[in-house]
Amino acid sequence: MRPTTWDRIGRKLRSLGDAVAKRTPSRGVWIDVGAHCGESSLESALLYPGMKIYALEPNLSSAARLMGRAANYLVIPYAVSEKNGVADFYISSIDAASSLLPFNEAARQSWIGGEGMNVAAVVTVPTIRLDTLMELAAIEKVDFLKVDTQGADLAVIRSAGSRLRDIHKITIEADITPVRLYEGSASKDEITDYLGRNGFALSEVQTQSHGQEQNLTFTQLSRPKLPR
Numbered sequence: 001m002r003p004t005t006w007d008r009i010g011r012k013l014r015s016l017g018d019a020v021a022k023r024t025p026s027r028g029v030w031i032d033v034g035a036h037c038g039e040s041s042l043e044s045a046l047l048y049p050g051m052k053i054y055a056l057e058p059n060l061s062s063a064a065r066l067m068g069r070a071a072n073y074l075v076i077p078y079a080v081s082e083k084n085g086v087a088d089f090y091i092s093s094i095d096a097a098s099s100l101l102p103f104n105e106a107a108r109q110s111w112i113g114g115e116g117m118n119v120a121a122v123v124t125v126p127t128i129r130l131d132t133l134m135e136l137a138a139i140e141k142v143d144f145l146k147v148d149t150q151g152a153d154l155a156v157i158r159s160a161g162s163r164l165r166d167i168h169k170i171t172i173e174a175d176i177t178p179v180r181l182y183e184g185s186a187s188k189d190e191i192t193d194y195l196g197r198n199g200f201a202l203s204e205v206q207t208q209s210h211g212q213e214q215n216l217t218f219t220q221l222s223r224p225k226l227p228r
Contacts, residue, residue, distance in 0.1 A: 027051040028143035031130070033080045033156050036096055038066050038073075040146050040171075045073040054137065056080055058089050058125040059098050080149065080156045081127035089125040093118045099150035100127075101182040111181055112210040129159040140166065147172040151182025154191050164198055171217045181212075191216060 027050035032041040035055035045053045052072055057063040058079035066075045079100055081087055091098045097117045108114040134142070145167050147153045153172045160167065174188040175181055186194075192202055195218045204217035 030144045034148040045070040091121045101151040107179040131161040131163040142167040145170045151185030154186035
């Protein structure tokens, strides 16, 4: 039987992960979803060569800038979604604002800094579920998951499925404006409720973007039941 694409991807991810593990002692596993230019994780990879970091970034121009920066920094040019396959990706003129979700035009017009956020292109990108990634890469546990996907953040968490129990700490971005910037994005309450029902407690809040967004950090208190 010929190997499937997912089989080939899994073998490659496991091979890369094994190479990192053999090179230096393990200091934990991070997954950075929406890595952009590595602002949240590349420095840690450089400082702690024993750490293994999987950086997912669907914008190829951003992903290309990260490739080869550190031996323990594994760049995967995929978006994380609730479905394995492909999806439209809206590339913004401000590339950090690119998303799987389209802008809510009314919200964009009132967003501080929104005047520069125009959709420059819509491209098709490959998508992968978080539990699929963990299975393919043979990731037993995740010490830290960072999610910054411009409105699609809760979908990333949901895509972990039952493997959510194997993630210790999560930092996720939430839009806290009355009318959220991206169509279909989850509210802070929806994110907090979902993670709370699945064994996580909110431990830190950092406000950013002129008070329009917050980075919410959750720590697992107990092994949760299957996500609902």
